[in-house]
Amino acid sequence: MLRSRSRQLAVVVALVLMLVLNLWLEAHATDLAAAGRRGMYAQNPNAFAPHPFSFAIWLPIFVGAIGFTLFQALPQYRANPVLDRVGTSMAAGYGLVALTALVALPLSNILVALALLAMVTALYAARGCDAGAGRWLVRAPAGLFTGWLVVATTLNLCQLLTSQGLVIDARLAALLMLGAALAGQDIVRRSGEPAVAVAIIWAFGGILAAHPGEGQLWAAAGIGLLVLAARFQVHRPIAPARPPVAAGP
Numbered sequence: 390m391l392r393s394r395s396r397q398l399a400v401v402v403a404l405v406l407m408l409v410l411n412l413w414l415e416a417h418a419t420d421l422a423a424a425g426r427r428g429m430y431a432q433n434p435n436a437f438a439p440h441p442f443s444f445a446i447w448l449p450i451f452v453g454a455i456g457f458t459l460f461q462a463l464p465q466y467r468a469n470p471v472l473d474r475v476g477t478s479m480a481a482g483y484g485l486v487a488l489t490a491l492v493a494l495p496l497s498n499i500l501v502a503l504a505l506l507a508m509v510t511a512l513y514a515a516r517g518c519d520a521g522a523g524r525w526l527v528r529a530p531a532g533l534f535t536g537w538l539v540v541a542t543t544l545n546l547c548q549l550l551t552s553q554g555l556v557i558d559a560r561l562a563a564l565l566m567l568g569a570a571l572a573g574q575d576i577v578r579r580s581g582e583p584a585v586a587v588a589i590i591w592a593f594g595g596i597l598a599a600h601p602g603e604g605q606l607w608a609a610a611g612i613g614l615l616v617l618a619a620r621f622q623v624h625r626p627i628a629p630a631r632p633p634v635a636a637g638p
Contacts, residue, residue: 435557443595453530478511536588570613
């Protein structure tokens with residue numbers, strides 16, 4: 390685990406690499422229509438692929454990453470053991486996502502899966518950051534990034550399988566959506582961070598928008614939404630009991 394100054398510097402460097410490689414060096418990084426048609430998305434179409442507008446989620450993800458990076462770099466948070474644990478994993482996740490801009494299938498699948506593992510680790514380490522700036526600049530950015538990587542890992546796997554000749558139809562895509570919802574539910578339960586579910590629900594909306602006529606996808610999205618909502622209900626904090634009213638004389 391990186392400590393103090395090394396952790397602060399590592400997060401900054403990893404963030405810069407991620408932004409440079411995924412935005413400045415990608416010709417269509419901010420062109421959502423082009424992003425949805427280029428490369429493996431155009432070559433390997435499948436029923437799990439979302440509408441191009443879904444990739445707009447990278448904007449809040451990158452903004453959250455910048456917010457976390459600036460927060461953890463402040464001098465007063467240099468010697469912070471929680472941020473040392475979170476920052477080490479976040480730096481690894483940012484670096485791995487940066488490298489995906491340089492490689493193709495199947496290596497990109499491995500990098501995205503490792504990035505997901507790193508971000509989940511960071512999110513679990515941030516469970517103590519449940520108030521104030523820590524809640525919104527540490528946990529929420531990690532949760533949003535993690536939720537999107539749950540779907541991105543599945544999407545990249547679909548791209549790889551499609552490139553090998555397997556047809557990912559609506560039935561299989563629906564099963565994968567349910568799997569993503571269950572995975573997200575478990576991460577939300579363990580981390581207590583609802584931003585994970587927000588990213589997954591956004592991705593489901595993108596899948597439905599790309600395949601509006603597929604009833605199986607609509608059913609899977611509805612069930613997945615209920616699964617995530619049930620998790621929120623079950624783990625909602627219980628309000629403390631009111632003290633008994635004192636009896637009169």
